[in-house]
Amino acid sequence: MEADxxxxxxxxxxxxxxxxxxxxxxxxVAVGKSEASSLNRAEVENYLGIDSVDGSDLLSxxxxxxRRFGAELLEEEVIKLTKDGESFxxxxxxxxxxxxxALVLAVGISRAKLNVPGEKEFLGKGVSYCASCDxxxxxxRPVAVIGEESEAAxxxxxxxxxxxxxxxxxxxxxxxxxxxxxxxxxMVEMVQAKPxxxxxxxxxxGLELEDGRRLDVNGVFVAxxxxxxxxxxxxxxxxxxPSGKIPVDENCRTEMEKVYACGDVTGAPWQLxxxxxxGCVAGxxxxxxxxxxx
Numbered sequence: 001m002e003a004d005x006x007x008x009x010x011x012x013x014x015x016x017x018x019x020x021x022x023x024x025x026x027x028x029v030a031v032g033k034s035e036a037s038s039l040n041r042a043e044v045e046n047y048l049g050i051d052s053v054d055g056s057d058l059l060s061x062x063x064x065x066x067r068r069f070g071a072e073l074l075e076e077e078v079i080k081l082t083k084d085g086e087s088f089x090x091x092x093x094x095x096x097x098x099x100x101x102a103l104v105l106a107v108g109i110s111r112a113k114l115n116v117p118g119e120k121e122f123l124g125k126g127v128s129y130c131a132s133c134d135x136x137x138x139x140x141r142p143v144a145v146i147g148e149e150s151e152a153a154x155x156x157x158x159x160x161x162x163x164x165x166x167x168x169x170x171x172x173x174x175x176x177x178x179x180x181x182x183x184x185x186x187m188v189e190m191v192q193a194k195p196x197x198x199x200x201x202x203x204x205x206g207l208e209l210e211d212g213r214r215l216d217v218n219g220v221f222v223a224x225x226x227x228x229x230x231x232x233x234x235x236x237x238x239x240x241x242p243s244g245k246i247p248v249d250e251n252c253r254t255e256m257e258k259v260y261a262c263g264d265v266t267g268a269p270w271q272l273x274x275x276x277x278x279g280c281v282a283g284x285x286x287x288x289x290x291x292x293x294x
Contacts, residue, residue: 001098003029004290006090007071007283008078008232009106011037012272013263015062016279017104017286022069024287029098030066031074031090034059036225038108038264039272047272078107079154079179081235088236088259093150093176101293102258102286105232105246106279107265112224114146118198119222126204131155131221132231135162143219144169144207145188146195152223153179159221160186167191167215169207191215252282260286 005021007014010032018030034040034056042055063073080091081103090098113119119127128134131145135158142165145156153175156168166188173180184190193209198220200206207215233240238256240246245267252260262278264270 001029001096003027003072003098003100005029005102005104005283005286006031006088006098006100007104007106008032008081008090009037009104009108009263010034010059010063010073010075011106011108011263011275012039012059012062013265013275013279013282014104014106015059015066016276017106017260017262017283018066018071018073019062019069020280020283021104021287022066022071022283024284024291025070026287026290028066028071029074029100030071031076031078031092031098032107033075033077034063036108038270044272077150078232079150081232083236093154093179095178101290103236103260104282104286105254105259105261105265106263106275106282107232108263112222114195114198114222114224116195116197118200118204119220122198122200122204122220125202126200126218127198127220127222129222130231131158131223133234134219134221135159138163138219140164141218142216143167143221144191144215144217145221145223146170146207147223147225148172148174149223149225150175150179151225153183155221155223156183156188157186159219160188163219165189165217167207167217169193169195169209169215250281251285252278253285258286258289 004026007030022028039055076092087099088103143163144167196210197208246261260282262282263275
């Protein structure tokens with residue numbers, strides 16, 4: 001699939017970027033899952049002109065607006081992001097390839113936690129939230145990947161290239177059939193269970209499950225949602241700060257030409273008004289950049 005601009009993220013920043021870019025008569029493809037946005041679970045009471053509105057309703061109207069202006073929206077997860085010459089290449093969990101000349105990152109920064117004993121204590125000592133960042137540290141060692149969605153499948157398949165053994169721990173699979181098949185072909189062992197505790201001494205030595213089983217692993221990768229800002233930025237060679245924030249200028253440009261970022265991924269305050277404002281700026285400038293080449 002070819003586009004002028006690919007927008008990653010279907011929260012308020014991504015949708016606003018899609019609206020403003022599409023109005024400039026460039027081809028816009030926005031990909032992500034609105035249900036993953038924090039706004040989807042919020043009640044909005046502090047937005048100009050609105051007394052109270054359900055966040056999911058606001059996102060629904062935003063999707064309708066973006067489509068009306070000509071943007072194509074794909075409710076799919078991004079599993080890989082690369083640069084090929086002058087093109088940015090996005091691969092989704094449906095094995096769809098999107099090529100574009102400009103990119104807008106609007107994916108937020110939150111990482112879902114397991115909230116089990118040992119998770120916080122062993123962070124950086126065997127517990128990781130980024131397989132693509134830390135895979136090399138677990139070469140030849142057994143690991144567990146925890147999650148139900150496509151990020152977990154992609155992380156498990158990636159770790160199979162490094163680890164001596166990979167367990168994919170899940171309760172109910174929500175990943176696409178393509179991604180589950182990819183993990184199985186990589187000889188990942190599927191374990192249907194709920195984690196209860198991460199154990200170890202100086203570093204991780206095991207993962208305990210609620211049914212009483214224990215997996216002897218040296219690494220636990222928590223992958224409970226879609227790929228976040230850190231992983232996607234690093235895949236392009238953009239370096240976020242330690243908090244996961246992607247630095248941008250007043251035009252929402254990142255350090256890489258024709259790559260823009262907006263919303264929570266650029267830092268606090270994490271508010272709807274800021275996300276929408278930056279989405280406008282990022283969408284306008286991305287469209288202006290690709291139109292100047294035509």
